[in-house]
Amino acid sequence: MSQSNIPVPPVPQFAPSEFTLTSISGIKASGVKAGIKASGNHDIALLVSDEPMNCAGIFTQNHFAAAPVLLSKKHLEKSKNKIRALVINSGNANACTGTQGEKDALAMCEQVAQLVKCETHEVLVCSTGVIGVKLPMDNVRNGIQKAYDTLSTDIESGRDFLKAIMTTDAFAKEFGMKSNGATVAGICKGAGMIQPNMATMLAFVATDSKISIDEMKASIKEIADNSFNAVHVDSHTSTNDTFLMLSTGKTKSSTEWKNNISRVAHRLAWLIARDGEGATKVTTISVAGAANDEAAKSIAAQVASSALVRTALFGNDPNWGRFTSQVGNSPLVKNPFSLVCTLQGLEVFRAGEPVKFDKAEASKRMAQEDVSLKLELSDGPGKAMLMTSDLGYRYVQVNAEYTT
């Protein structure tokens, strides 16, 4: 049942960020067209630091983690979190590719190490694109050479780097800030599972502020939990998801680095949710008063992953029954009758019974780009936050009419 006249929501327009990865002193980057993507667009990205950078990473938990993910984890460990370069290809995920895939990922790092004159384990590698297809290594090799030859610190090279990691993204995602003399800049790619064979989320946030490896390691989980791990477009985790934090340490240490990196990461994650599969808005679901943070997260995920909740958000339908019944279904809720549900500032449910509210006003408030859904219990101190995209006709179209 094809439907070619589905209204396509307009692509949101964001002013270009002033910052991209090359805004960070010490970082050179490039992005080139190597013929891996069928579209002919940029598909090899290279980032090189003139001195070792401190690095922390979080990788996919998927059992079918791709070869580049496994290799980068190994290299990060072997280099004791001090890396020189990062090479990425888009158009091919190098996942479900067996031992050949492992060899190809290693070959990419080896080539970069030779060019940069560093150890192979000082190079990390990411891939994103089609699953189950071997990498076209001739294109990859030529692309890496070309990318090395065009490395630069200018902002255009940073933008090319970003282009070369994008796949189904409807728009480029970058954000940054300068504060007390230190700069934080981040880029990412990802748009939910529009094309589940190309669904990877890659995110890189760099700063010139000096941060110790121990500090980075100690904070990356919390930063990710409030940003990339809180994006809940459709509860799939890809084979290639990677988030790296990088510090060149070229400027003085800023005490605000953690807050600033968190802010940048949160904005990038918001942009991913905003891009999700014909989404028209981002809904931030906050759970408070759960027994503990784990329970809060599970309750938020149960709400965020419901197709019924997401269609109500698409339809600007203040249908509180869909939100509260997901809470009512959770075995982790202890005092369900303490639930207070607040939608865009309007209380709609309290203590087991609906609250009278202006439905037209609620619907109007839901027709915004940022929607807030608060669920408060009285089970304990647990809280959690998730960002989810809505589910409309365009979601069905891109997902049902993808390969056939």
Add this chain to the structure above:
Amino acid sequence: MSQSNIPVPPVPQFAPSEFTLTSISGIKASGVKAGIKASGNHDIALLVSDEPMNCAGIFTQNHFAAAPVLLSKKHLEKSKNKIRALVINSGNANACTGTQGEKDALAMCEQVAQLVKCETHEVLVCSTGVIGVKLPMDNVRNGIQKAYDTLSTDIESGRDFLKAIMTTDAFAKEFGMKSNGATVAGICKGAGMIQPNMATMLAFVATDSKISIDEMKASIKEIADNSFNAVHVDSHTSTNDTFLMLSTGKTKSSTEWKNNISRVAHRLAWLIARDGEGATKVTTISVAGAANDEAAKSIAAQVASSALVRTALFGNDPNWGRFTSQVGNSPLVKNPFSLVCTLQGLEVFRAGEPVKFDKAEASKRMAQEDVSLKLELSDGPGKAMLMTSDLGYRYVQVNAEYTT
């Protein structure tokens, strides 16, 4: 973003069943129009047995369980699972209605008990419809009287009973069989969460075969797990869900009763999944070789509840990545690389890598009313089965454009 030209899938046509609840000797039933439903359709259903029936029940686990559910559970306990009558209203769920709701549910049982001349706790009550609105008790009282006055054993009265429990169902759901002199007949209502305020699943399966209360209690969970608990239209559990097994014991005991009730319950559950929100098919997801049955169920649920999986099913898209990545995401999977994924008899994934298969043929096989998706692991003896409906344009339409 309204979309009025969405193609509505045709309502499936099923030949009327030969059997309904009044096919069971000892059972009288009726269904009347009492003015509770805005549509003016049948909305009070009454079932009376001339002698106490053995009864077992399974009720919603939702924290916000409705007043009639809580009362029926209490009555079933107090009557030691021997009941005389069952009264149901549709059009109003009597849920989230506070203490008035409890009084109203009790008043319904008291009125029936007075008419039938039995104890109040020998009467069970169910409600289905809008949540958060008090019952119009004058209509209910008049309706119960009228229903009592029209009780009959003929098949038309059984059909009226079924009509009076339906809400958003696109078609009537009944099924039965006769085997070795004993009859099993069942009816149900439910169509996923088309209108989440009217989403209850009610199912009643009766037999004239003599079954002891202990046997019924011992088997109802297993029967429900292979039927109504295996329906996964959108992972919501309503405030009012109820499944009752009834035995009048009017004919000899049949050794096949459990198999036969299971068959009837499975067919009824299939009909609910088939009716789900613009569904075009029912997909049976089977997981085998999981560590244990709980793990298998969790993996199956993770696949069944994915909007990506359900849109692929709608689009007849043999996109194995969507099925396998959900398995790959489960922390309960021990040996992910043992996964074999078989779609409608075609193997599409084995041991971490895709298998070559005829995509056009797979897509053709998916365009059927019954689709099978098998996921086999080698973690242990655990298995599970779920039936899910697909998710298409019509799903978005009915769910996004419901109240606004």
